[in-house]
Amino acid sequence: GAVVSQHPSWVICKSGTSVKIECRSLDFQATTMFWYRQFPKQSLMLMATSNEGSKATYEQGVEKDKFLINHASLTLSTLTVTSAHPEDSSFYICSAQLTRGGQPQHFGDGTRLSIL
Amino acid sequence: GENVEQHPSTLSVQEGDSAVIKCTYSDSASNYFPWYKQELGKRPQLIIDIRSNVGEKKDQRIAVTLNKTAKHFSLHITETQPEDSAVYFCASEAGSARQLTFGSGTQLTVLP
Numbered sequence: 001g002a003v004v005s006q007h008p009s010w011v012i013c014k015s016g017t018s019v020k021i022e023c024r025s026l027d028f029q030a031t032t033m034f035w036y037r038q039f040p041k042q043s044l045m046l047m048a049t050s051n052e053g054s055k056a057t058y059e060q061g062v063e064k065d066k067f068l069i070n071h072a073s074l075t076l077s078t079l080t081v082t083s084a085h086p087e088d089s090s091f092y093i094c095s096a097q098l099t100r101g102g103q104p105q106h107f108g109d110g111t112r113l114s115i116l
Numbered sequence: 117g118e119n120v121e122q123h124p125s126t127l128s129v130q131e132g133d134s135a136v137i138k139c140t141y142s143d144s145a146s147n148y149f150p151w152y153k154q155e156l157g158k159r160p161q162l163i164i165d166i167r168s169n170v171g172e173k174k175d176q177r178i179a180v181t182l183n184k185t186a187k188h189f190s191l192h193i194t195e196t197q198p199e200d201s202a203v204y205f206c207a208s209e210a211g212s213a214r215q216l217t218f219g220s221g222t223q224l225t226v227l228p
Contacts (some may be wrong), residue, residue: 032214034215034216042220043205043218043219043220043221044160044205044218045218046216046217049215102147102148102167102209102214103148104165105150105216107152107159107160107161108159109158109159110157110158110159112157
């Protein structure tokens with residue numbers, strides 16, 4: 001149980017392109033989903049917290065107009081990297097949590113984004 | 117905000133030996149502490165977690181201890197195997213937003 005699916009797993013695109021990443025909880029309804037960014041050999045850095053039906057809460061330093069998050073249902077959250085540039089290249093991982101707080105976060109497989 | 121420090125950053129052990137990874141946290145309101153294992157290019161996988169009302173938890177070869185007074189918690193892996201080689205992250209959940217703050221990670225290498 002507690003499977004989280006993330007697509008796509010790899011994206012290579014030109015600078016200026018917008019990229020959408022999907023995160024789905026397959027066998028449970030996720031009250032909260034989280035989006036992380038991970039650079040090589042570094043830890044996971046929280047970008048934003050997404051709650052179904054409400055606006056995402058972004059961490060300090062994360063541009064909300066750059067990283068658009070939509071959480072339209074209890075099983076789907078999307079992250080759109082708008083007008084991506086080479087510095088946006090990274091490993092993006094989502095996680096989902098059944099209920100808020102004190103429960104494990106279940107992670108997707110991640111999306112490796114490479115901007116040329 | 118919460119600050120989680122993790123040590124060591126790298127750890128090499130012989131197969132069969134034990135491995136210990138330590139973390140400290142700053143927010144006394146933190147009450148949930150998961151440990152994740154991440155293999156290269158893959159998702160973090162929960163291996164064990166502990167809540168603040170418990171001092172120790174064990175699952176086969178893996179155990180976690182928590183000292184709330186000192187604000188530190190540790191991961192213990194006994195009888196290590198080569199497949200235990202990975203990066204291990206500790207995390208702490210605190211704050212009204214119930215977010216996880218991750219440690220910097222420990223690269224564990226189990227030598228055959």
